[in-house]
Amino acid sequence: MKIKKxxxxxxxxxxxxxxxxxxxxxxxxxxxxxxxNIDNLNATGMPITKEKIEVDGFAxxxxxxxxxxxxxxxxxxxxxxxxxxxWTTVQTEVLADKKNLLLAAGxxxxxxxxxxxxxxxxxxxxxxxxxxxxxxxxxxYAPNFKKLLDEYPSVKQGVTMADGKIYGFPxxxxxxxxxxxxxxxxxxxxxxxxxxxxxxxxxxxxYKVLKAFKENDPNRNGLQDEQGWGTGYGIxxxxxxxxxxxxxxxxxxxxxxxxxxEGTEEFRFVPTTDEYKQLLEFLNKLYKEGLINKDVFTTExxxxxxxAAKGTFGMLSEVDPKELxxxxxxxxxxxxxxxxxxxxxxxxxxxxxxxGMFVLTDKAKNPEAxxxxxxxxxxxxxxxxxxxxxxxxxxxxxxxxxxQYVKDITNNPDGxxxxxxxxxxxxxxGGYYPGIVTQKYFQGAEAKENSINNANQVMPYALKDEEIxxxxxxxxxxxxRVSAVLTDIQTYVNEMTASFITGKxxxxxxxxYKKTIEKMGLQEYLEVAQGAYDRSK
Numbered sequence: 001m002k003i004k005k006x007x008x009x010x011x012x013x014x015x016x017x018x019x020x021x022x023x024x025x026x027x028x029x030x031x032x033x034x035x036x037n038i039d040n041l042n043a044t045g046m047p048i049t050k051e052k053i054e055v056d057g058f059a060x061x062x063x064x065x066x067x068x069x070x071x072x073x074x075x076x077x078x079x080x081x082x083x084x085x086x087w088t089t090v091q092t093e094v095l096a097d098k099k100n101l102l103l104a105a106g107x108x109x110x111x112x113x114x115x116x117x118x119x120x121x122x123x124x125x126x127x128x129x130x131x132x133x134x135x136x137x138x139x140x141y142a143p144n145f146k147k148l149l150d151e152y153p154s155v156k157q158g159v160t161m162a163d164g165k166i167y168g169f170p171x172x173x174x175x176x177x178x179x180x181x182x183x184x185x186x187x188x189x190x191x192x193x194x195x196x197x198x199x200x201x202x203x204x205x206x207y208k209v210l211k212a213f214k215e216n217d218p219n220r221n222g223l224q225d226e227q228g229w230g231t232g233y234g235i236x237x238x239x240x241x242x243x244x245x246x247x248x249x250x251x252x253x254x255x256x257x258x259x260x261x262e263g264t265e266e267f268r269f270v271p272t273t274d275e276y277k278q279l280l281e282f283l284n285k286l287y288k289e290g291l292i293n294k295d296v297f298t299t300e301x302x303x304x305x306x307x308a309a310k311g312t313f314g315m316l317s318e319v320d321p322k323e324l325x326x327x328x329x330x331x332x333x334x335x336x337x338x339x340x341x342x343x344x345x346x347x348x349x350x351x352x353x354x355x356g357m358f359v360l361t362d363k364a365k366n367p368e369a370x371x372x373x374x375x376x377x378x379x380x381x382x383x384x385x386x387x388x389x390x391x392x393x394x395x396x397x398x399x400x401x402x403x404q405y406v407k408d409i410t411n412n413p414d415g416x417x418x419x420x421x422x423x424x425x426x427x428x429x430g431g432y433y434p435g436i437v438t439q440k441y442f443q444g445a446e447a448k449e450n451s452i453n454n455a456n457q458v459m460p461y462a463l464k465d466e467e468i469x470x471x472x473x474x475x476x477x478x479x480x481r482v483s484a485v486l487t488d489i490q491t492y493v494n495e496m497t498a499s500f501i502t503g504k505x506x507x508x509x510x511x512x513y514k515k516t517i518e519k520m521g522l523q524e525y526l527e528v529a530q531g532a533y534d535r536s537k
Contacts (some may be wrong), residue, residue, distance in 0.1 A: 021024050036103040047082035048372045055370065055395040056109040056363075057085040060116065062430025064148065069408070076390060083373055085111075092432060093300075103130065110364040113433040117168055117356025119161070119471065120479050125372045127439035127476050132360040132484065133165040136318040137371040144379035148172060148436060154470050157536065158254075162475040169374050171353030172436040175465065178453035180437060180446045182345055182462050184333065185229070185241055186454075190329035191218035202337045203245055203282055210291040213314030228291035231317035232304025234287040235501060236298050238317055239279065244280040244346035244461070245338035252348045252468035258529060269522055269532050271493045272514045276337060277507065280500045287501050297498050302416075320454075323445035324417060332454030339382040345462045350470055357434035377435040387441045389425050405443055418444065472532040481529045485521035 011530045021237035056194035059068065068074055078084050088109065090098045099115050102108040103125065117125075125131040139148055149156040159166050173180050179380055180521065187199055192209070195218050200206040209425070212218070231237040243249045248270055249259050270276055282453050287293050293313075308316060309325040320326040337343040358374045360367050375410035376382035388395045388403060396402045404410075412421040416445070425434065429444075439447055474482070498511050499505035507512075 015524060019402065034250060036157065037366055038368060040366070041372070046080045049082045049366070049369050051367055052082045053369065054084045054086060054087075055366065057111045057112060057113055058088050058090075058099065058109045058115065059113040060092045060143040060432050061089045061114070061427065062092055062432060063420070065322070066423060068297065068427070071427070071534055072390065072393070073427060074384070077385070081373055082433060083369060083374075092430060108361055108363065110361060112356070112359040112361070113368055113434070114357055114427070116354045116432065117359055119355060121484050122167040122356050122359075123161045123163070123474065123476055123479060124129070126161065126165060127163065128364055131167045132362060132364065132367060133167060134169070134360065134371065135166055135315075137360075137367060138166065141368050141371040142375035142378070144375050144382070145169065152351065154468075155352050158350065158352040158470040158473075159355055160473065162473045162478070162532070162535075167359065168356035169358035169378075170355045170432045171350075171352060171357050171431075171434060172378075173351045174436055174438045175351040177437060177439045177442070177446075178459065179451040180439075180453075180466055181348060181351065182458045183446070183451060183454045184320075184335060184345070185238075185315050185333045186215070186321050186456050187328040187333040188218070188314045188329055189331045191226075191314050194218045199331070199334055200336060201334055203242070203339060204338060207282075210314065212288065214289075214291060217516050218314065219311070225312055227293060227313045229286065229317070230293040230304065230308060230313040231296060231427070232299050232301040232308070233317070234288065235283070235292075236284065236496065239390065239497075240294070240347035241317065242279055242282070242336070242338075244344035245336045245342055246275045246282075247338065247340055247342040247344075248273070248275050248279070249346040250443060250467070252342065252346060252350070252463055254349050254352070254469055254471045255529070263401075264355070265533075267526055267533065269517070269526060271497070272517055272522075275340070277510055280497065281507060282339075283501045284503060284507075288503055297502070319445035320448060320450045324419075324449055326417070331450070332457055335458055345458050348463050353468070355471075357432070357494065374434060377433075380440075383436060383438060384441045386435055387427065387428055387437075388443070389422070394422065394425050403441075408495060451511060460530075467504070469533070472529055472530065472536070474532055478528045478532065482521075482525045485525055489517055489520050489525065492520065 014168065025100055037053075040051055040053070042048060042050060061068065068087070070091050074085060074087070095116060099117075108130070122131060126133060138149075149159070149490065152172075155170075155172060155272065159168070159170055161167060187209075189199070191213055192199060195212050197209055197212060197218055212225050214228050215224070217224065217226065229238065240253065243253070249256065251259050258268050260266060261268050283292070293304070293307075295304075305325065308318065308321070309327070311325075311327050316330065318324055321330045335343060335345045360370055364370060369425050377386050384403075388405070391397060391403075393406070394409055395405050397403050405418070408416060409421045423429050445451055496505060500507060
């Protein structure tokens with residue numbers, strides 16, 4: 001399974017939409033929360049409602065072949081809960097456009113599931129009354145989620161908007177699940193052995209090893225068919241691994257464009273630092289010599305998977321190639337020492353993924369019931385169902401009480417990988433979901449021995465939890481000041497990052513690049529971000 005890191009990291013603010021939206025409904029309490037049909041609600045246990053209810057839901061899905069209206073997960077949960085969801089689903093690639101169109105037209109459903117709303121969306125639509133505030137509902141009807149907020153104050157801080165309200169249920173990656181939080185790319189140990197090389201310890205070593213992989217026939221087939229470093233998730237996968245080697249993001253990647261000036265708690269803008277320039281120069285060197293897959297800026301995960309499965313890459317920024325591509329011989333690469341002596345793994349969060357993975361709108365007829373419905377996915381039994389499925393069908397229980405997927409999932413007779421096989425029954429592959437990911441019930445690649453070993457060798461170089469700053473929460477007014485500015489800046493940074501790496505733009509233009517960003521309103525953004533951070537303290 002591949003966690004969708006681009007959503008976990010949240011690289012840019014979403015565009016604020018100009019919408020004509022309804023105000024609070026007549027059954028709205030002073031808190032802004034709605035009251036549904038309480039008489040039909042069971043306070044605890046299953047079923048959630050005494051009589052069956054139907055709810056209109058919208059969701060993003062990773063596999064086009066899935067029909068959520070005829071999927072075992074939702075059919076079985078309906079039997080348990082007495083709640084039937086009429087699902088409308090879209091592919092993740094078109095999610096942003098589709099959900100924005102629904103909101104702009106006022107043609108939105110009662111619930112949004114796996115829809116990855118940003119903080120900007122949550123505070124904007126929350127204060128407009130389109131998204132319901134959830135604080136009181138959580139207090140009364142979400143004991144599992146409330147327990148997590150009490151256990152992890154940093155997560156509670158992250159989901160609580162600047163107005164003190166919570167508008168969405170997030171993805172939480174259990175902070176104790178180390179191999180899900182950290183991990184280096186995978187390097188082909190067999191190729192290293194064939195060439196008499198050691199796994200790289202520095203960025204200079206990495207260049208030499210990748211060059212040797214490409215030129216010296218490490219697979220011993222007499223052909224120059226080997227490739228260096230590849231990923232199907234964009235250049236950011238590669239950049240994240242190297243950030244700490246270039247002294248960047250020593251406060252983690254919850255606010256990926258920001259870290260502190262040395263010895264202070266004053267923000268600087270990472271993409272205009274000298275260290276970021278050094279990182280791009282290094283990647284330009286790799287790219288122009290063909291040591292990174294040339295289609296890294298355009299390929300998609302499933303397309304890249306077909307290429308990677310050939311076993312021609314010496315290094316992969318994916319999950320364990322043995323689990324994903326059935327390729328043996330890969331081991332976790334080391335955290336590298338960079339040109340300035342930095343050696344740290346900083347691509348880390350506090351375990352909080354996207355905040356807006358489950359949202360109730362003002363059209364919800366039974367908000368209490370739906371909060372109970374989603375809260376089940378944050379508890380032990382619900383997590384087990386969501387990630388493992390159903391006994392005798394997708395998993396079996398061992399004599400010692402542990403559970404594991406059945407062989408038709410782990411060694412599918414039709415040649416499907418684990419993600420594909422489990423998606424005949426469940427929805428978690430692709431990383432779009434509310435709930436908590438725990439090592440007990442998550443049996444994707446990150447929970448396997450190889451990934452655990454990879455994480456263990458990264459941890460001595462990883463940030464400590466107290467060093468990681470939670471995501472910044474802005475007021476509506478602050479969003480109004482920075483959202484458009486940051487969106488434009490981020491678009492420009494992404495374009496120029498690609499141009500510098502590919503050589504389309506010369507590094508002689510670096511100062512012009514910095515001046516352009518400054519003219520786009522960088523200082524205003526930094527001032528607002530600093531204020532939000534100071535307020536959070």
